[in-house]
Amino acid sequence: MPVQILMPALSPTMTEGKLARWLKDEGAAVKSGDIIAEIETDKATMEFEAVDEGVMGKILVPAGTEGVAVNAPIAVLLVDGEDASAITAAAPVPVAVIAAPAPVTVAAQPIAASIPDAPTDVGPTKRQTVREALRDAMAEEMRRDPTVFLLGEEVAQYQGAYKVSQGLLDEFGSKRVIDTPITEMGFAGLAAGAGFAGLRPIVEFMTMNFSMQAIDHVINSASKTLYMSGGQQSCPIVFRGPNGPASRVGAQHSQCYASWYAHCPGLKVVSPWSGEDAKGLMKAAIRDPNPVVILENELLYGQTFDVPESTDFVIPIGKAKIERAGSGVTIVAFSRMVQVALDAAKELSAQGVEAEVINLRSIRPLDVETIVRSVQKTNRIVSIEEGWPFAGIGAEIAAQIMENAFDWLDAPVVRVCGADVPMPYAANLEKLALPQVDDVVQAALRVSYKK
Amino acid sequence: MVAARRKARPGNEPSRDDLIGYYRDMLLIRRFEEKAGQLYGMGLINGFCHLYIGQEAVVVGMMAAAGPADSVITSYRDHGHMIACGLDPKGVMAELTGRSGGLSKGKGGSMHMFSNANRFYGGHGIVAAQVPLGTGLGFAHKYKEDGGVCHCYLGDGAVNQGQVYESFNMAALWSLPVVYVIENNKYAMGTAVERAAAGPDLYHRGAAYGIKGEMVDGMDILAVRDAALRSLDYARSGKGPYILEVQTYRYRGHSMSDPAKYRTKEEVSKMREQHDPIDTFRARLEKDGILDEAKLKDIDREVKAVVVEAAEFAQACPEPDPSELWTDVLISV
Numbered sequence: 001m002p003v004q005i006l007m008p009a010l011s012p013t014m015t016e017g018k019l020a021r022w023l024k025d026e027g028a029a030v031k032s033g034d035i036i037a038e039i040e041t042d043k044a045t046m047e048f049e050a051v052d053e054g055v056m057g058k059i060l061v062p063a064g065t066e067g068v069a070v071n072a073p074i075a076v077l078l079v080d081g082e083d084a085s086a087i088t089a090a091a092p093v094p095v096a097v098i099a100a101p102a103p104v105t106v107a108a109q110p111i112a113a114s115i116p117d118a119p120t121d122v123g124p125t126k127r128q129t130v131r132e133a134l135r136d137a138m139a140e141e142m143r144r145d146p147t148v149f150l151l152g153e154e155v156a157q158y159q160g161a162y163k164v165s166q167g168l169l170d171e172f173g174s175k176r177v178i179d180t181p182i183t184e185m186g187f188a189g190l191a192a193g194a195g196f197a198g199l200r201p202i203v204e205f206m207t208m209n210f211s212m213q214a215i216d217h218v219i220n221s222a223s224k225t226l227y228m229s230g231g232q233q234s235c236p237i238v239f240r241g242p243n244g245p246a247s248r249v250g251a252q253h254s255q256c257y258a259s260w261y262a263h264c265p266g267l268k269v270v271s272p273w274s275g276e277d278a279k280g281l282m283k284a285a286i287r288d289p290n291p292v293v294i295l296e297n298e299l300l301y302g303q304t305f306d307v308p309e310s311t312d313f314v315i316p317i318g319k320a321k322i323e324r325a326g327s328g329v330t331i332v333a334f335s336r337m338v339q340v341a342l343d344a345a346k347e348l349s350a351q352g353v354e355a356e357v358i359n360l361r362s363i364r365p366l367d368v369e370t371i372v373r374s375v376q377k378t379n380r381i382v383s384i385e386e387g388w389p390f391a392g393i394g395a396e397i398a399a400q401i402m403e404n405a406f407d408w409l410d411a412p413v414v415r416v417c418g419a420d421v422p423m424p425y426a427a428n429l430e431k432l433a434l435p436q437v438d439d440v441v442q443a444a445l446r447v448s449y450k451k
Numbered sequence: 452m453v454a455a456r457r458k459a460r461p462g463n464e465p466s467r468d469d470l471i472g473y474y475r476d477m478l479l480i481r482r483f484e485e486k487a488g489q490l491y492g493m494g495l496i497n498g499f500c501h502l503y504i505g506q507e508a509v510v511v512g513m514m515a516a517a518g519p520a521d522s523v524i525t526s527y528r529d530h531g532h533m534i535a536c537g538l539d540p541k542g543v544m545a546e547l548t549g550r551s552g553g554l555s556k557g558k559g560g561s562m563h564m565f566s567n568a569n570r571f572y573g574g575h576g577i578v579a580a581q582v583p584l585g586t587g588l589g590f591a592h593k594y595k596e597d598g599g600v601c602h603c604y605l606g607d608g609a610v611n612q613g614q615v616y617e618s619f620n621m622a623a624l625w626s627l628p629v630v631y632v633i634e635n636n637k638y639a640m641g642t643a644v645e646r647a648a649a650g651p652d653l654y655h656r657g658a659a660y661g662i663k664g665e666m667v668d669g670m671d672i673l674a675v676r677d678a679a680l681r682s683l684d685y686a687r688s689g690k691g692p693y694i695l696e697v698q699t700y701r702y703r704g705h706s707m708s709d710p711a712k713y714r715t716k717e718e719v720s721k722m723r724e725q726h727d728p729i730d731t732f733r734a735r736l737e738k739d740g741i742l743d744e745a746k747l748k749d750i751d752r753e754v755k756a757v758v759v760e761a762a763e764f765a766q767a768c769p770e771p772d773p774s775e776l777w778t779d780v781l782i783s784v
Contacts, residue, residue, distance in 0.1 A: 193590070
């Protein structure tokens, strides 16, 4: 049966065009791939190639015709030796109609209620620094699973730029503890590729500041591929390193990436404060089949905590921890700011306000349920972060509270954030740029109408 | 009919069936891409769609030498690689039309299809991102000691990206089994290679890292196969990465909306008429008495049937269920 040639769409937005010129006349032989016509769109003149082989039977739309709709028949091709008498018999080619997509109601992600609680009884503990807790967590998981390996700058022979990987090379050898060149984009991409192939890489960024060199692989390669593959291609990988301001290192080395990474679906983001957090979240991240970013903190590495000894101690990602119970005001913090919140709570207590301090532990997924429950009790909330205010974690918490606990609020949400400037070097200015205990106390008093 | 990995080793002459298989695979890719172009014209495929027409001998030649554990990764001009790796043409076409039967359930599109079973790792839309990823696949081959080599494809545009050299450095430093296949089709979108790439031939680009490279005629399937056998054997034996610069040509625009005004019609028609990888190979097989007219017709019919079936499937399949919007973001634990 003759084949109808239809007006082609030659760009994603084309709806009609001009049939500028025919290059095959009626009666001409046509091979697949031959250019049969020139078509003008609003952007360019494009060549139109034949798909099928045959003889040009009849031209239905003469050259020079403007406004020819996409998918309108423009010619009839005779195939398999047909003659022109077959043309009248040519039935219109059925054109598949794609149903309009169903409207999508975009709602905020449901509050994750299915995540199990963290164990309340953590078993025996020992006094350890955060640095040692992170190292032990990696070592335990490397003993447990031979596909886990660590790579990054100075992680092996130098024993870690901040000594987090101390001793790992001795135990696991250079096959599994790998010094890389200073080439973040390259080694983050290499690790993501190894993740595709079923290994479980831990990528150490000397600091998260340098992960900006590699962010395309963190987001586009590691985090989106599961979705883009319809669930076939996973990437179990950990990207970790110290995040946020350290001390007197200036603007390019003092930035919080919580908001950057937490923005992206397909990625989990955790940020430990204590040694317990460090060990339990690191182990959870390594065992997780998804890409996980761990935002550590250089100033916490040397701090000592009681750390669970059990090799099975794992903190579920997506669950916050109430570090101090109280009914006067909710203070939400993560990483080093948890200590600032606890210090502020002490001062507030002296002034008659009992604060409830929530250690988020996990930024994405965010434990909205725990925050909302707390606000239902305290009716007021302050968020703290070292990062910038605009589109920060505090902004997200404010929106979540608006959506989930608006009627419970007795005061507007207040955010205590890093100053909205690149980090200054001078000691006095740096201090001014970061949330201090007194800033949190003042914010808590403000939402309590005590000031 | 699905293309298959062949068990060729250096020195092995291709059998008569191998040769016919190469011809059939190249023809299948060409007819598939022509059909994809047609469906795009009908509005059934949208967005970006980069056709492989003209470059078929590259991937078919490489796969003619592939080992059973080898992995393959490429950029966004990827339909040919998928078919050559044995992915189901129906699933590829249905992904192009964004339907539930697509290899990525309609959620990936032209540039994003994967198959762990066939060790095809995409399909990547960011120019050169597949190069560190492919280097990581090579890292995994070495770590797992599975005897595989990664075939990591990149274009003449990607070779100017910094991450390519970060990858070359690590691959050479750690002797990773990777063959970098630079498909030099002369134009990075609309920019001719000599207007974008300084220095002489692209296969020299690994010289600073001690990576061997060579130029290959990408319009000659058997030349590609020879180079593939040599380079894959080199990488597989633990000597580290290798670079092939494969001279090829794409007949169509960079993507569907590219009128290709940066080159002359004469240049395109000269390539098509004098160097077409399928026409020249067919003539050679006819001359050698391996294919006759009847057999050619059989292959034509067979290929056409596969492509028609794929196109019909891709149109008959429903769109993904709206619930699919929310699935596959994370693996639940």
